[in-house]
Amino acid sequence: MSDALLEVKELHLHYPLKKRHLLDKPSAFKAVNGVSLFVNPGETLGLVGESGCGKSSLGKAILNLQTPTAGEVWFQKTDISKLSNREMRPIRRDLQMIFQDPYESLNSRHTVSSILEEPLIIHSLGDRNQRRKTVSALLDQVGLPQSAANKYPHEFSGGQRQRIGIARAIALQPKLLICDEPVSALDVSVQAQILNLLMDIQQDMGLAMLFISHDLSVVRHMSDRIAVMHQGQIVETGNAEDIYCQPQHDYTRLLLDSIPQIAQ
Amino acid sequence: MSSIVNRSPEKAQAKPDACLSVSRLCVSIRDPEQRDTKGRPLSSEMVSDVSFTIAAGQTLGLVGESGCGKSLTAMAIVDLLPKPQVYQSGGEISFNGQRIDSNDPKALKALRGKKVAVIFQDPMTALNPVQRTGQQIEEVLKLHFPKMDKSQRRQRSIQLLNDVGIPSPENRIDAYPHQFSGGMRQRLMIAMALAGEPDLLIADEPTTALDVTIQAQIVALLKKLQQERNMAMLFITHDLALVSQVSDHVVVMYAGKIVEQQDVPHIFSQPRHPYTKGLIAALPAAVARAPKTKLDAMPGQVPSIDAMPTGCRFANRCEYANERCEQEAPELTAHETGEISCHHWQTINEASTSGVSKNV
Ligand SMILES: Nc1ncnc2c1ncn2[C@@H]1O[C@H](COP(=O)(O)OP(=O)(O)OP(=O)(O)O)[C@@H](O)[C@H]1O
Ligand SMILES: Nc1ncnc2c1ncn2[C@@H]1O[C@H](COP(=O)(O)OP(=O)(O)OP(=O)(O)O)[C@@H](O)[C@H]1O
Ligand code: SF4
Ligand SMILES: [Mg+2]
Ligand SMILES: [Mg+2]
Numbered sequence: 001m002s003d004a005l006l007e008v009k010e011l012h013l014h015y016p017l018k019k020r021h022l023l024d025k026p027s028a029f030k031a032v033n034g035v036s037l038f039v040n041p042g043e044t045l046g047l048v049g050e051s052g053c054g055k056s057s058l059g060k061a062i063l064n065l066q067t068p069t070a071g072e073v074w075f076q077k078t079d080i081s082k083l084s085n086r087e088m089r090p091i092r093r094d095l096q097m098i099f100q101d102p103y104e105s106l107n108s109r110h111t112v113s114s115i116l117e118e119p120l121i122i123h124s125l126g127d128r129n130q131r132r133k134t135v136s137a138l139l140d141q142v143g144l145p146q147s148a149a150n151k152y153p154h155e156f157s158g159g160q161r162q163r164i165g166i167a168r169a170i171a172l173q174p175k176l177l178i179c180d181e182p183v184s185a186l187d188v189s190v191q192a193q194i195l196n197l198l199m200d201i202q203q204d205m206g207l208a209m210l211f212i213s214h215d216l217s218v219v220r221h222m223s224d225r226i227a228v229m230h231q232g233q234i235v236e237t238g239n240a241e242d243i244y245c246q247p248q249h250d251y252t253r254l255l256l257d258s259i260p261q262i263a264q
Numbered sequence: 265m266s267s268i269v270n271r272s273p274e275k276a277q278a279k280p281d282a283c284l285s286v287s288r289l290c291v292s293i294r295d296p297e298q299r300d301t302k303g304r305p306l307s308s309e310m311v312s313d314v315s316f317t318i319a320a321g322q323t324l325g326l327v328g329e330s331g332c333g334k335s336l337t338a339m340a341i342v343d344l345l346p347k348p349q350v351y352q353s354g355g356e357i358s359f360n361g362q363r364i365d366s367n368d369p370k371a372l373k374a375l376r377g378k379k380v381a382v383i384f385q386d387p388m389t390a391l392n393p394v395q396r397t398g399q400q401i402e403e404v405l406k407l408h409f410p411k412m413d414k415s416q417r418r419q420r421s422i423q424l425l426n427d428v429g430i431p432s433p434e435n436r437i438d439a440y441p442h443q444f445s446g447g448m449r450q451r452l453m454i455a456m457a458l459a460g461e462p463d464l465l466i467a468d469e470p471t472t473a474l475d476v477t478i479q480a481q482i483v484a485l486l487k488k489l490q491q492e493r494n495m496a497m498l499f500i501t502h503d504l505a506l507v508s509q510v511s512d513h514v515v516v517m518y519a520g521k522i523v524e525q526q527d528v529p530h531i532f533s534q535p536r537h538p539y540t541k542g543l544i545a546a547l548p549a550a551v552a553r554a555p556k557t558k559l560d561a562m563p564g565q566v567p568s569i570d571a572m573p574t575g576c577r578f579a580n581r582c583e584y585a586n587e588r589c590e591q592e593a594p595e596l597t598a599h600e601t602g603e604i605s606c607h608h609w610q611t612i613n614e615a616s617t618s619g620v621s622k623n624v
Contacts, residue, residue, distance in 0.1 A: 185469065187328070189329060190330045214473075
């Protein structure tokens with residue numbers, strides 16, 4: 001376990017609650033409440049749990065986009081949980097996230113090509129010409145036409161925007177990718193394309209993933225291990241097949257039972 | 265145009281008129297960079313000839329590939345297309361017998377105050393980030409129920425948040441949207457849409473961010489409201505299992521056109537269009553696969569809007585395509601249980617039922 005790519009120890013992320021009265025003690029909402037987990041190089045850890053249980057908060061705390069309240073995040077043998085934004089910059093190249101809400105995370109005033117080029121520029125990768133080539137290859141990979149390059153995010157459908165977010169996250173060929181509901185806005189055929197793409201990159205580059213989703217069948221398909229989160233804590237972890245076939249926690253069972261089937 | 269009204273006689277008897285009727289709707293997009301000889305921007309048609317009706321108390325499911333024009337169709341119905349770049353370029357839309365589309369000069373006024381609500385696909389584009397959630401719901405209540413007083417509105421807002429499964433709503437009501445999780449924002453949108461007690465609800469991917477347990481709760485809530493108030497619903501989703509549970513009828517779109525429509529048992533038991541067949545075959549449950557193996561993605565891509573083929577738009581991905589398909593666009597044709605747009609549908613479906621090889 002010591003050679004894990006990512007190791008999270010007793011991580012907390014608390015959001016301060018507004019005081020109702022002047023004399024109230026300051027209180028906080030514990031969105032992430034003591035989470036420990038690890039991800040090995042090239043491995044996929046699935047993270048499932050009900051809406052609002054803290055999955056996105058955990059992802060953001062690991063990436064240090066929200067500074068953790070307490071705990072440690074070891075990535076490639078460095079504790080990144082206390083680094084400043086500037087110190088995080090070189091590390092971000094290896095640690096990327098696909099955000100749940102693409103609209104929120106894409107700069108609406110930039111064209112798709114400048115959105116995809118930006119990380120390449122920040123990390124000074126390639127000259128202008130090479131960057132153009134990378135952008136064009138990225139569009140291909142996520143199934144968007146080349147004409148997408150000169151358009152703005154609002155000119156795309158929901159599923160297409162999600163794919164722009166995916167292209168940006170894989171542009172730097174990170175070592176760990178946190179995928180927050182990467183395919184839930186996509187229809188089955190595009191979903192299959194994207195999942196295949198992620199598995200390809202994983203094989204080619206030894207990418208590790210923390211794969212957040214509420215869709216258990218997708219998580220099962222993608223993951224080596226699965227962690228189940230409930231109210232800010234991990235309540236169950238294990239091999240993907242074991243969790244799927246012999247769920248221990250009540251919530252896991254409920255999740256499995258509620259998967260909709262085609263009504264005949 | 266087919267009528268969905270008569271297909272489910274028990275329900276339809278209560279209120280037999282079409283609540284929403286969309287007839288030959290076209291939506292076009294202007295490309296500011298391309299101009300014709302007179303210097304006017306050129307536009308291309310993204311949604312072509314889309315027609316359907318929904319009766320009160322009924323749900324129409326709208327499915328189709330990402331980018332095929334589902335949201336544009338929804339936006340056109342409520343006259344919220346981002347004009348002038350995107351605009352309705354043809355067709356008529358009526359609500360309870362009255363024109364409401366932007367092609368009719370009197371229509372704009374008619375829509376105002378009408379009981380039509382939308383759940384948008386992107387919650388953050390529709391929510392006001394600097395207004396507390398409670399206020400946003402209360403504004404809808406103010407508009408539709410002017411007699412409600414302040415404390416009644418607050419009570420009702422809490423009730424609505426509770427109905428959509430937001431835990432301890434009385435503490436959440438004063439929070440801002442960014443303090444909600446992805447799925448909670450989506451539920452907030454649903455609560456706002458239901459606040460006005462609509463006669464027609466347009467739900468664009470309303471449950472994509474929700475886990476199945478909460479999705480089941482929302483679907484039950486929508487069905488209950490539908491029964492109590494005879495609400496009509498247009499339900500847009502890419503989740504076929506979900507669509508089979510909520511809809512009476514399903515319309516399948518591909519690249520801006522309707523390729524097939526059928527009532528719910530039949531669209532799943534006898535899908536007739538090659539695209540519908542492919543969609544159903546790609547369902548994770550349909551094929552048991554070993555983990556971490558490749559999924560069968562439908563090969564190829566939707567044609568891009570500036571390069572729409574003259575023939576069948578599905579031809580480049582269709583295993584049954586022949587020369588005729590490439591030259592001539594198929595028309596929607598009626599059959600016993602619905603409509604289909606495919607030159608070879610009869611041969612294809614004979615072949616697959618009798619197990620003969622698929623050469624057409
Ligand atoms: N900026 C914030 N301020 C206050 N509370 C927040 C903030 N962001 C999230 N929360 C709260 O923390 C909890 C966990 O949110 P989070 O977004 O991590 O959930 P999630 O598991 O990703 O849910 P979903 O599946 O719906 O996306 C929620 O109750 C949410 O309201
Ligand atoms: N404002 C806009 N400007 C230019 N093009 C647009 C605009 N909105 C949508 N489009 C284009 O119109 C097409 C249809 O978009 P629409 O949002 O209706 O798709 P959709 O079927 O809802 O897809 P999804 O399932 O991904 O949400 C897309 O190819 C998109 O690029
Ligand atoms: S018309 Fe031809 S190409 Fe189109 S769906 Fe039918 S068989 Fe396939
Ligand atoms: Mg989330
Ligand atoms: Mg859409």
